Amino acid sequence: MRSDVEDLMPRLLPIETANKTEALRLNEGAPRNPQEYLRQVQLEASLCPEVVVAQIDPMKLRKAQTVNASVSGCQAAPEGLSPSLGWQRQQVANFSDVRQSIAKHRRHWSTQTLDENVVMPKLSDEEGWKTFCLGETVYKATAASGTHLEPSSALDYSKMGFPPFLSIVSRLNQTTVLALLEILVGWFEEAELVPQLGRWLYALLACLEKPLIPEAHSIIRQLARRCGQLRTTLPSQEDTRLPALNLLICLVARYFEQNDLADQHE
Structure with missing residues (x-):
């Protein structure tokens, strides 16, 4: 799936994929230059799941406060009572x-x-x-x-x-x-x-x-x-x-x- 996405959305900053040794070193400390920073971002992104599903407690939704905003208007003013x-x-x-x-x-x-x-x-x-x-x-x-x-x-x-x-x-x-x-x-x-x-x-x-x-x-x-x-x-x-x-x-x-x-x- 990741390759399909990359075909549709080409990388703006193409960076070579880090090898195992380099990935280990990137995880051990702060990046020393822009290239290492971008590779670290790339590594972190590769570890994220393709799809994330939120776990929602139905009981909390029932207790959530809702706001009912009425859209009905005012009653029209009787003749002679409406301001200019x-x-x-x-x-x-x-x-x-x-x-x-x-x-x-x-x-x-x-x-x-x-x-x-x-x-x-x-x-x-x-x-x-x-x-x-x-x-x-x-x-x-x-x-x-x-x-x-x-x-x-x-x-x-x-x-x-x-x-x-x-x-x-x-x-x-x-x-x-x-x-x-x-x-x-x-x-x-x-x-x-x-x-x-x-x-x-x-x-x-x-x-x-x-x-x-x-x-x-x-x-x-x-x-x-x-x-x-x-x-x-x-x-x-x-x-x-x-x-x-x-x-x-x-x-x-x-x-x-x-x-x-x-x-x-x-």
Whole structure:
């Protein structure tokens, strides 16, 4: 077989085959010149099997994590609720500026001292992150009754949720950004868009690095589809949630290039 391959693919560097004595010497030490190096490579190649079969454990394949990226698009916006193309372009430009600013000043903000009451949850603490970002007033009331209470006027972040301060988001690595996006988007699937959630979703998207990995594609598409679904339930274009929903759809579709999700200008 090896001669057949050589007939089809002639050698670019023809080297004489080493005899047994020379092969033994080549195995004993480093090559002393280019010719010996090429002969050593030739010798090693001759010892490789023609065909190699990988031994795969079927049990490991069953346990392997898979990513299901849905290709379904957003629901079309009701008449009068779709943003103009000019508005979408302006939001993408503004968002790009925000991302560049965060990247430029990330090191500075990550070194700033946090207040004593800012205790960031561990990565695996989903409930802790929901409370941290949304606040007890929104998250725990929603989980208990399906409705949320209005935040109190007092500046109590444990109740209101911590805003995505630069000193906080600059400390999040990409693993945490993606995990937190998944947690909040999962919560959003069964809840309304509240200001605390909107601020965090925007901030996390601003920290999400490109090119996106498959998991990130799936999560942001899920976010855009949920926004599109919720938008179809709005009573009118005067609803205060409309700009935020349009903005999130716009960023996912236009900035992160999920073009099939984009609102088409009227």
